[in-house]
Amino acid sequence: MENALFTYALRLGDDSLVLGQRLSEWCGHAPTIEVDLSLANVALDLVGQAQLFLGYAGEVEGKGRDADRLAFHRDVLAWTNCLMVEQPNGDFGRTIARQFLFSTWQKSLFDGLAASKDQRLAEIAAKAVKEVAYHADLSAEWVIRLGDGTEESRARMADGLDWHWRFVDELFQVDAVVEALVADGIAVDPASLRPVFEARVAAVLAEAGLPEMKLPRAILGGRKGHHSEHLGHMLAVMQHIPRTYPEAVW
Amino acid sequence: MNDARAIMAVLASVPDPEIPAVSLVDLGIVRDVLTDAEPARVLITPTYTGCPATAYIQLAVREALDAAGMADVAIETRLSPPWTTAWITPDGREKLRAYGIDPPPASTALNSHPATCPRCGSNHTHEISRFGSTPCKALWQCDSCREPFDRFKCH
Secondary structure (H helix, E strand, O other), rough: OOHHHHHHHHHHHHHHHHHHHHHHHOOOOOOOOOHHHHHHHHHHHHHHHHHHHHHHHHHHHHHHHHHHHHHOOOOHOOOOOOHHHHOOOOOHHHHHHHHHHHHHHHHHHHOOOOOOOOHHHHHHHHHHHHHHHHHHHHHHHHHHHHOOOOHHHHHHHHHHHHHHHOOOOHHHHOHHHHHHHHHHOOOOOHHHHHHHHHHHHHHHHHHHHHOOOOOOOOOHHHHHHOOOHHHHHHHHHHHHHHHHOOOOOO | OOOOHHHHHHHHHOOOOOOOOOOOOOOOOOEEEOOOOOEEEEOOOOOOOOOOOOHOOOOHHHHHHHHHHOOOOOOEEOOOOOOHHHHHHHHHHHHHHHOOEEEEOOOOOOOOOOOOOOOOOOOOEEEEOOOOOOOEEEEEEEEOOOOOEEEOOOO
């Protein structure tokens, strides 16, 4: 399939960049300074991943677009991130719910991608997975602390998870791009990730004293550029400087 | 042709921008110097994927090489195998400790091992935050002397 590798690298980069940008909105607003530092650090790692994935996507595409070009000069319909990462932060419980689900998924994805037949994807994943292990750990600890905390913290944690369940299925979505690359040994088969993800989520929820997850009907569309209204607003903030002054340098 | 040792000596004089007590060689950021072909090549590696110092480090290496008359030496970035704290030299670990940062534990588990206070040497310490002032550090506190300190995260 033509351009499948470009699309796949772009999706990986878009997921990381959109979540990195979202998380950085917490900077200076988090509940404590330690949490502030943690979320900013996770955001930084995600932006770092995005630079590598988008840089590679641009090389594969071969039209002279580098990571910055792809990040700052694409309109919302051309973004291929999953819908979960573009969701507004909400309260701390909802942010932690998203981080826990995303990082748990990304950890097993990168573990698999490190064995990809595509050398660059394998290298990036092998590097990034060491950082994602910290993200998954941090967010799981918070799910447990909030779920097993006060009535208020438990309710907010449960609400946060409720908000995000409908976006879980999209993480495991298979389409022609994934199918073609799985056949070539380049992409990770989403079906192989699901048991690992579900087991980990179930274990953490049990420890947090939270009910088992029951997935509602999935909402899909992010990979095809069908986004919620939220993404456009986020991109407007992220892109307006480089778009206003396209040739500006530091 | 520049010989590898002379190039390495130049690189050993370049401090890490965020922890200036240690050099890029101490931290294992300089992966190798290859002089088998012209031009000689310096292989460097980012520590953390999103480390904001990465671009600066590249620039600092370029400037140091240029200043030493080695403008022909090329710089290449390598991701694989990924950088690990195991590459921090014994000398680098001692410099970190002297600077007030507990060097990374040898184990690869996520900071399961208690940190050693770089000020009083006590092992009665606890983690305050796994994410500290830079991507590579976590924040700890000593229960004996009560001082907070940075720990280099195991990676």
